[in-house]
Amino acid sequence: MPAPLEPAPFNVPQPYLTTLENGLKVVILSDGRLPLVSYRLAFLAGDAADPAEQIGLTSAMASMLTEGTAKYSSRELAEKIERLGASLSANASEDFLVIAGSSLSIYGSDVLQLIAEITFRATFPESELDLYKRNTIENLKFQRSQPSFLSNEQVARILYGEHPYSHISPTADDIERLSRETLTDFYSSRLLPNNAIFIAVGDIDKDELLAEINEQFGSWQSGDVATNPVATPPTRDERSLTIVDRPGSAQSNIVLANLAFERNSPDYFAAIVMNQILGAGASSRVFMNLREEKGYTYGAYTRLDAKRLAGDFEATAEVRTAVTGDSLREFFYELERIRTDLVSDEELADAKNFLTGVFPIRAETQEGLTNLIVNQQLYELADDYLQTYRDNIEAVTREDVQTVANKYIHPDRFAIVVVGDAQDVLAQAREFANRIDIFDTEGRKMDIGTFEEDPNSEVAVVNGTWKLALDFQGQRVPVTLTLDQKDEKISGKIETVLGGGEIQDGSVKGKKISATAITEIQGQSVDFVITGVVDGDSMSGTLSTAIIPESLSFEGKRVD
């Protein structure tokens, strides 16, 4: 491996800072590399500032800002922006509402005027609001089909309780309840200069821009910044297991989570170095263990989500259902190990090299540089945060890593959330927690008893020949199973129209049967994995095989 060349210094320049009389903070960084400008008007109030009775209001307001103003209809606004080759958008996150505009620098003044137009003169037309509601509700339906949405929803609910971060999304009812009047009131009371920062990066003449900012935003009236009382997230004193039953899941989505720290914590640097070693990337410990060594998953990671008011630590993986319990075991092994043992010098150096090395790559584009400055400003990080970032990473020691691991990773108090087939997940994961809850995909609590395997139940008798019909893309394909049972073990044969083979690894537990058959189909060895439920002389279940992407359902009868 060749030695590197002389390292080149990289300095993030300090932006110019000022505050208008009405309290609007202004941050300007001239960057004349290319004839481009990026503007952000950011408000220090995001979704977390939604009134409790109207979740989703801030996001709706943000989306509606570009859907009509006193001067322009939604369409005229889109045409005006795109005719300049520019972009203009408004989005809310948990902590902030950000209006973003960017363009060729020759059109900077036009974009600035349009930012002012939507900030002061948005009209929230009924027809556009109606369209927003209907599209958002359709989108929510789609999200509920995604396992990651379901796990995030539970994690937020469990960790944050009454704290505003507990909602990751409004409900359809919340959206239906939105009215033009509520939006207009919220708009006029919440968008205040003394709760906002204007950030400009690019090919800019500072004095000219300041004059324009004063012209557009100087007469904006300051006001009282409303602050909702923020509830403290619940204190956790034990581990819990929450299962979201998603029948037919081929995978379990696993999240292990606990509260950690807010974004401007002094532990931030040690914690991101720790997280880099533990699970941030494809050379980190949990990835190397669960994917590279064990082959349980396509990817296993840990992450730190540090927000303005609070934050959390999460370990996540999507694993084959059959290894849900084994995956949890490996996660616990790694999450304990980072707490008990010092990391190696090499691991520490590699993590630091990565974090300091990618920093200038992130700052290469104007959008990237702007985002760095926006985060520094909005999270109220130190004035020299970007200039000292790499030094702060370099200063982290092995001991620091162990300290933050102990401070922010609490395996004994984890909220474990698994989205998958509840019965399989429960059997494998129940040993990891005393407190267990099961929900359906709509968020309704379910009776855990429905998913229990009764250890006293009699083992079903499955001996005999079974004629089954497999549903293959709407067609019924005949399959014959001949089973020979000895207590909980089964052996036998499978025959299909394509070929057949021997059952190698079969068992019966209560009424549940599972077996792997190795068959020869067109000269190739193919594994069939069969799981079913026996009820007298009837059996139903699923069959999966590597040659067909999805598992196929079957049902049938014992014939002798």
Place this chain on the structure above:
Amino acid sequence: MSETFQLAPLEIEEYSLNNGLRVILNRDEAVPVVAVAVYYNVGSRNEREGRTGFAHLFEHMMFQGSENVKKAEHFQFIMKAGGTMNGTTSSERTNYFETLPASQLPLALWLESDRMRSLAVTQENLDNQREAVKEEKRLRYDNQPYGQIFDLINEMIFRNFANSHSTIGSMEHLDDATVEDVQEFFRIYYAPNNAVLAISGSFDPATAKQLVETYFGDIPSQPAPAELDVSEPIEVAQTYREWEDKLAPFPAFLIGWKIPKRRSPEFNALYLAGKLLYDGESSRLYQKLVKGDESVIQLFGFTDERRGPSSIFVGAIPKPDKDLSRIRDIIMTEIGHVATDGPTADEMQKLHNQLINDAVRMRQSSMTRAQQIAEFALYDGDPKLINNDLDELLAVTPEQIRSVVQKFLNTENRALLDVVPAAKNSHADATGETTAH
């Protein structure tokens, strides 16, 4: 203003090593970062029948180790040096690229040269990557709603096997790939004379040249691969297909047309026509369907650029219970309007500003520059085209746009793919799809 806009040309130096490797240097000292991109002149279009998916499987093998780099080490070397990397495969080419702190240029060149010289191919690695590719196919295509529709419509648009088959390939063909196939593919296509190496960002040109010579200079060249025939009959037979998608929550459709090759005057005009039809919230179809008619959840369209016959698509996911044929009629009516009247002056101004904006933004990142330059070098034999590309597009006239829309889009000569959510359709036949018309 757009007519007078002058973008400073990129500094480009181009030369070849004795073994035929084409090297392009683009120095830009703005940030101490360097990007290296290696483009091999091989993509899925070079695959033979019975081996679909092989070019992409091979791309995975390039991360499985070489003489001095063990399996999976490539990735770790880059990360530990503070860099990012990847590889991708398209119909046209296979590329490998990394961005690193400027001081790590030797590492990037060493890593790329080691696998160009001495790829290690074992049965175990092939079996392992075959499984990884199958997982990728499941994750990104088979297990995604609408994940297979672009592969399906390509089969409807193109007649030549080189163009019509999918890059991800079939499970059966992936199973059939052998170690000998990998070794032969490597010998034929992964020779220095079949590749372009682009370096962009902060570096000293003399040092870079010396490093390139040191690491790549002694890799032997190979006989040039056989010429590939990608020609197509111009017309697409009118084709219709209904595809049952088990994962799709809503019905959808996709319309595709066969069009001339990338960078031809006709392609350029169609690219602009596409932008004004479907690109952005002020585009004609967005305003008609998402806004005016409120019949569509999602509207999309794009051009697929190829060195040979290419294609353009428009698709939509309508709201539940909307009449799909009515939405298609609206699309064809709007295409008819462009074919008759051409774009408006406002639309031309919008296109020009967007083209300039895109061209300027593209120049910001070392990696994007390296990739664009490598692509022009590989496809057109001239990396400096990156400095003319914008002018070529700005020169397209409204009349050219009108006439290509009339000739290529306002015609029955198109492919239509209807996506039916499986649960909603009880009339499908056993294979899960039907063909009509």
